[in-house]
Amino acid sequence: MDFGSFLKAPEIKVRIITYSDIFQDKAVIENRFGEEYRDRSAIIKLDPADLKQLNVKKGDTVILKNSFGTIVVKAEESEYETSHKGIAYMPNSPWSNILVSDETGGTGVPKFKDISVTVTSAKGQKVTELGL
Structure with missing residues (x-):
């Protein structure tokens, strides 16, 4: 075993x-279980600084984890010009829904817009x- 095998992979917290x-809407109409829908849905868009901190490149997979679920999706670089370190974007999809709290605060509507996760x-x- 080499020394690197004992080092923990970098992880960051993002919202x-x-x-x-x-x-993505077009892809789901054509084939809900198809490759194009998965490729457009199972992604997270991260700030370039966050990608660098994780030592991850565009197209690499990352683990997203919180107390509601754990998933693996592909990482993409966000196209926003303004830095948004610690803030990530995901399409509404079955993959992002795995991370959504079942607590609605009495409204009956889950909080889809502010999901805290750890990324590795x-x-x-x-x-x-x-x-499915």
Whole structure:
């Protein structure tokens, strides 16, 4: 064993804001269980500084974990020009819903716009398959 095998992978905490995506909507209409829908839905867009801190490149997989669930998705670099370190974006999808709290505060509406998670590299792991 080499020394690097004892080092813990970097992890960061981020807040996820979910959004709707017209291209994802088109993909789900064409094939809800298809590759294009998964490729447009099982992603997280991170600030370039966050990607660097995680030692992750665009297209690598990352683990998102909180007290409600754990998933593996692909990391992408956010296209926003303004830095938003610690804030990430995900399309509304079955993957992001795994991380949503079941607590609604009496409103009956889950909090899809502010999801706190820990992100770590998932090098070599595949995107989480959904048991649909």
